[in-house]
Amino acid sequence: MSTRRVDKLVEQLGVAHISKSQVSELAKHLDGQVEAFRSRPLDAGPYRFVQADALPMKVREGGRVINVHCLLAVGGSSWLSPASGSELEA
Template identity: 55%
Template sequence: MAKHLDEQVARVPQPSLDYGPYSCVWGDALPQKVWEDGRIISVHTLIAVAVNADDTLAVRRWRVRRPTPA
């Protein structure tokens, strides 16, 4: 499922944070468990949300990533 999600995420336009100014930028990583190749794995959904000068809230970026092994 994580591979399937990666393919879907790759098709979604990822707006740049270069088009500011932003009064607030918030980032988070949400841990999730998903099925992949018949087993459960951990992934993180990374998200960046920004509020621009007009107080418009927008999701600027999001990605699904596997955590790096320790």
């Protein structure tokens, strides 16, 4: 992410200006947080999630066929059980 983009972002958060070195430090900090999240143990669940998708469909409206999208969302809570090994339970 460029310094200019980060500067615009932090300006919206109320910070007047951010230097290149501050952008670099912010990126290092965020990289560490992302890595910690990605390498966290998954046995601490349950983890809630929402899975969303869209199904394109053709429908007849006003005497003509148009494209629409049917939005689908499913929510759940899953966790890894010690008794089940690595199987996901819901």
